[in-house]
Amino acid sequence: MISSKWFKAAWPPIMVVFLLLVVWQLAVVIFNIELWILPDPISIIQEGIHNFRSLWMHTVATIKLTLIGFAIGIVIGVGVAWLLHLIPGFKKGFYPILVLTQNIPMIALAPLLMIWFGFGVLPKIIVISIVVFFPIAVALMDGFLQTDQVMLNYMKMIGATRLQIFRKLELPHALPSFFSGLKISATYAVSGAMISEWLSSDKGIGYYMKQQKAGFKTDRVFDSIFIIVLLSIILFYSIVILESIVIRWKSRSHKWN
Amino acid sequence: MISSKWFKAAWPPIMVVFLLLVVWQLAVVIFNIELWILPDPISIIQEGIHNFRSLWMHTVATIKLTLIGFAIGIVIGVGVAWLLHLIPGFKKGFYPILVLTQNIPMIALAPLLMIWFGFGVLPKIIVISIVVFFPIAVALMDGFLQTDQVMLNYMKMIGATRLQIFRKLELPHALPSFFSGLKISATYAVSGAMISEWLSSDKGIGYYMKQQKAGFKTDRVFDSIFIIVLLSIILFYSIVILESIVIRWKSRSHKWN
Amino acid sequence: GKSDKVKIVLDWTPNTNHTGLYAALDQGYYKDAGLDVEIIQPNESGADTMVASGKVPFGISGQDGLTQARTQNVPVVSIAAIIQHNTSGFAAPASKNIKTPKDYEGKTYGGFGSPFENSVLQAMMEDAKADYSKLKSVSVGDADYFTAIKKDIDFEWIFYAWTGIEAELRKEPLDMLYLKDFNEKLDYYTPVLITNETMIKDNPDTVKAFVAATAKGYKYAIDHPAEAAEILIKAVPDINKDLVRASQKWLSPQYQADAPRWGEQKKTVWDNYANWLTEHKLLEKPLDSDKAFTNQFLPES
Amino acid sequence: MELKQISQTFMENGKIDTVLKDISLHVEKGEFVSIIGPSGCGKSTLFHIIGGLVAPSHGEVWIDGKEVTGQKGLISYMPQTHALFPWRTIEENVILAQEVAGIPAKQSIAQAREWLAKVGLAGYEKAYPHVLSGGMQQRAAFLRALLSPQEFMCLDEPFAALDALTRMDMQRWLLSIWEQNKRSVLFVTHSIEEALFLSDRIYLLSDKPTTIIQEIEVPFPRPRREEVLSEPMFQTLKQKIYATMKRVHV
Amino acid sequence: MELKQISQTFMENGKIDTVLKDISLHVEKGEFVSIIGPSGCGKSTLFHIIGGLVAPSHGEVWIDGKEVTGQKGLISYMPQTHALFPWRTIEENVILAQEVAGIPAKQSIAQAREWLAKVGLAGYEKAYPHVLSGGMQQRAAFLRALLSPQEFMCLDEPFAALDALTRMDMQRWLLSIWEQNKRSVLFVTHSIEEALFLSDRIYLLSDKPTTIIQEIEVPFPRPRREEVLSEPMFQTLKQKIYATMKRVHV
């Protein structure tokens, strides 16, 4: 039962991706595109299998980094949204700072981070967290503001404290927005890990890709891209599944008859 | 009247930013940080004024690029959300493709874009649009799904077409989500322009920054960062103002008494 | 015994320019000198800032970058030239028949966004009585030579030891116009080994030991190209192995070339390049070349 | 309009919940028919089925001699909860159904303003729904249904949130409009008096599983005036209906 | 509970809209007081003021001999629209007010289940609000207010969406509970009968700008049973109130 349900949900995207790969393969063969410009999926996958051990090692490193950074980013995002929503005046004052954090180019931030935090894992996690927390914070704050007025009035009148209103009303009400932000963040988390691996690293997919790019190994560059995309999609769909588990009360049927 | 209202809304962030600059200035002076590591705000601003003409020229180029890319990204984001929401099955099949677009690293995409689209303005606009469209599409699709069930039932029963339901109910209902996505996108639009300026460019703040970085002109690098942050914040607050104009019906008072 | 922990930050992903470092590490030269060396990958912004700030004592850079850095008071000092002559130049596919600066007229140059490249090209073309205004120059960012020449681009600035050798391996012959052949003032040192002024002042012994061991590493790479290549491959297993082997073979004789010892730097080379930059209004302040480099840590050959 | 043997079941916590069981009823052209039934018996669900929103587990909906089960847009509808759009002003809300039917806003807005005054909402044309009281919102939703172009009107407890006098006004007024235009009306109410005052026929529904327990012809002549309320016959009927309902009430 | 000269004005489209004008009323300990007034006269607004949600433009709220204007959490409240939380099951919704007051869920859930059965919602404890009918939602919201720990209850048209019989059940049942516990109740209704049946006193409100037009002592003894409904005095009072309201109705 369950597996057939999952299968039904999973096959359309798999089909689309598969079709895309077929088209790509054919295009490369038909237009006779050279390997180092745009390798064909089969070569990419072959090279990936051939090079599996090394790829795996780097992938594991990236996964670890991503998950840690993602988790911390979520905590920060929720915390920031919470503080800015709860404490009067904070939002007005600190919103521009949030925007600012998203706009300091890595090229300028990287050396500073290294000077301040060294070469360990800390600056990398900081980078991922910066990337991750923002969409969550923005979506969540907007979600809080959309809280139903009638329910809010009710909670106030029965004497709910600011915190109770937050926990029992605003937070569940903002859950769809939260997941919206989470989905956007999840998509960026892996890219964030890539960027953070530019800050001096000797492992991780970002490092591997850079190295292969420097060595003109286009097929291996694409191996890295495949892995990056795969990781992102897995992370993304984990969020989607989590969402469907957490938000059970929604009555909206997605069907149109 | 109006100006005093604006003033009231504007001063908290301005104060915070100003305080930040003061702390930074003091830190640089007290810890005696050298100019090429972290220049102090006063030096940065002085250098900016001194170099105003050149900065201005690059800024205008970046603004143009950003606005065009942002506009196109919005159109694509809304269009994608619309298609995926409206056409049954599309969402399931194409969502992973959306995620994918956000995860192909620039380092790999850039050469391909150049091979396909040359060195003109087109690949740059494509890059910005890719960055911009995603948060809008995700937020909007989630917004569509949150449409009030009672209103939706009503619209169906009186015979509203799929398109009328979309235009008259789902779209206005999703407006807060849309603006949420738009705010996130606006923040990334300028960074997107920076990235795109790495792909073949001979003007723009991104180009300027790279040049100054190569010349170890850290103060000028920070001039560019100031401008990037300023542009992003202006763009972001334009969206915020637009939101407050468009969404007038919200009864939620932001005050907590 | 007790050994000093020292880090060295590279200028790019590991390649044959760095073979001597890996050889010294592999052959235990650093250990013998009482040094526990860690090689660090660079980030986007390169090694200069990190070395200057004291976060890392040693790094790899180039005379071109260092000249700019010195004139902005960034306290980095070159302590050895890794390759004696500038092996970079302008390359075009042989099929395009671009052999002299005169041939650049009407062509498209794919730049990587350096502040000088257009000035160099202008100087070259004006010297050859060619019309610089007929050259189209676009920045190609991250795209490499092989990608760029597939679309609109006619020639690029490359390092022969890496990109040029890859072209040989791919059997895509190219015409190379070396900078050093065009103007001896442009025969600057790239790459160089750098440290910061504080190190020189406070830990001259460490610097001396490090440079000596590194010199031994490069000596090994000069004498045993094939083995050195394998050392690099072993240290960086994901590297393009064929390219490393071929490149090492080409580059090993170039490290020391005509110099009396590996690493030797000449004041004239530093002054020439700075002067050339000044002539072309590319340098804001004059360079005090005595402070920019030193041979004092090189071992007596 | 005719319902043929409509049945409806829902799954609730794994249990099957039979709500409607073999309901057949009809509304003739120009007829005013009321439905009275206990809370939760399935009156709103019946409307959802007529409106094509819910496919009945069993049975058919016929309008104008055609089977239209599952077809939408054939009725003008007032839902039990007002369903006013918060981003539309009251007048924009009132013309919504006309807008959907493709009637130009210019003429419908003018009409809407006129009618808003009649239901006591003058001055609130440009207000947003959230500033209106519960009863005012209900009146706006009622007007929206009234101004819909469809012949057949389904009203789900339109006056529940109104005080006795305003309610009387609305009833009187609905009656006069209906007597002029003779649209077919299906009307859910909890007030037996209201049903008797307004309708030609009344269906009494039982508790779940819901069946029709009685169909009552209302004998008072048209046009009807408030006076019928004090006729002895009115009281008798009212008592009778009340008694019937009480008999099946658990 | 006492309201002292409460006035309330709103800005609507730039015009000042006086809703409440100099309203003074009181509810003694253990007293059951009803408010009847035309739609839109400001009854819900009055509750918002008592609950501390809205600061009155003028006047004071006193509870237990203390001024509590603007203070929240002192009343148990049932809003006019049910305000059930869609992500909570019915039983979780019913215990919400207790949860807010810090009462452990375990004991309140058991109590809630018991009471849900009494209002005819057995089997819906774990359902989400959207599957309930309008009347069932209203009963759940009523229960939530009933189980709130606060002494003073404010009920805003709690039975408007119920049919006559279910309504009677609820009234009878509310009465028996109240007669046992003697909580103070302020009750908004549109049904004069309901007000007479349940209350000790009734305040009649005028149309906007709203003032108190009459205060009526209900003379029927406690405990009251359904029989009062058929007493002649009941009918007389009902007629009188209706007439008074009609006099001021425009």
Ligand SMILES: Nc1ncnc2c1ncn2[C@@H]1O[C@H](COP(=O)(O)OP(=O)(O)OP(=O)(O)O)[C@@H](O)[C@H]1O
């Ligand atoms: N989507 C649904 N899923 C499950 N059960 C439902 C659903 N919709 C309605 N029901 C059930 O159907 C029954 C009838 O509901 P309906 O809203 O039609 O009642 P009603 O007659 O309109 O009552 P009221 O007078 O209280 O409005 C209720 O028991 C309700 O729980």
Ligand SMILES: Nc1ncnc2c1ncn2[C@@H]1O[C@H](COP(=O)(O)OP(=O)(O)OP(=O)(O)O)[C@@H](O)[C@H]1O
């Ligand atoms: N936030 C607000 N802004 C402006 N006017 C308001 C606001 N809230 C209520 N009003 C006005 O106050 C008046 C009284 O509203 P209220 O909801 O208290 O009426 P009510 O007596 O409860 O009516 P009903 O019986 O219809 O529920 C209405 O005219 C309404 O338009």
Ligand SMILES: [Mg+2]
């Ligand atoms: Mg109903």
Ligand SMILES: [Mg+2]
């Ligand atoms: Mg009210």
